[in-house]
Amino acid sequence: MEKVLILADNGFEDRELMYPYYRFQEAGYKVDIVVPKAKEVYTGEHGLTIKSDLSPEDVDIKDYVAVIILGGRAPDHMRTNKGLVELVKKAFHEGKVIAAICHGPQLLIEAGVIKGRRATCYVSVATDLKNAGGIYEDKSVVVDGNLVTSRFPADLPDFCRATLEALQK
Numbered sequence: 001m002e003k004v005l006i007l008a009d010n011g012f013e014d015r016e017l018m019y020p021y022y023r024f025q026e027a028g029y030k031v032d033i034v035v036p037k038a039k040e041v042y043t044g045e046h047g048l049t050i051k052s053d054l055s056p057e058d059v060d061i062k063d064y065v066a067v068i069i070l071g072g073r074a075p076d077h078m079r080t081n082k083g084l085v086e087l088v089k090k091a092f093h094e095g096k097v098i099a100a101i102c103h104g105p106q107l108l109i110e111a112g113v114i115k116g117r118r119a120t121c122y123v124s125v126a127t128d129l130k131n132a133g134g135i136y137e138d139k140s141v142v143v144d145g146n147l148v149t150s151r152f153p154a155d156l157p158d159f160c161r162a163t164l165e166a167l168q169k
Helices: 014-026 074-078 082-093 105-111 123-131 153-167
Strands: 003-007 030-034 041-043 049-051 066-069 097-101 142-144 147-150
Touching (some): 014 030, 066 105
Parallel strands (some): 066 097, 097 147
Antiparallel strands (some): 041 049
16 A cells, blocks of 8 residues: 655644545555654644654655645744655655645745745745745646645645646656
8 A cells, every 4th residue: 555644743734634634545545644753642723633653753755655744834843843854855856746735835945845846835935935946826736746736725625636646647
């Protein structure tokens, strides 16, 4: 069974965790949640709690086909975690599908993988994306090679569909 990582931290957008978590399982993938510390409880913006599976140090990116980066306030925390940033860099350089929604592209910016790439994000991150050399598009989903990005929870159907399609290529 192929495996997918979801990157999270406290303050994740609850819907942006739950929708992909179950959608990718439904599509036949094993989903692991990676946070700064394994086996701890993390809380979303709206009160959803999750127990993490792994820390970044526990992950061998070669075992996974995709990385999903959640939005909410979590990416602001995640981008200060060297292990999570390195995980995104490795996944990008190995050609894994990387899907980021809402504020998730903040982690793509921190990992230095957005320059020259088309992407979308929550409107408050758009200037940061452009300043990092990304090409901002205000669409429900933007696919550029192995990168899939979306703006906010209402885009989740398009986001998951495009990510699953990217995994079939």
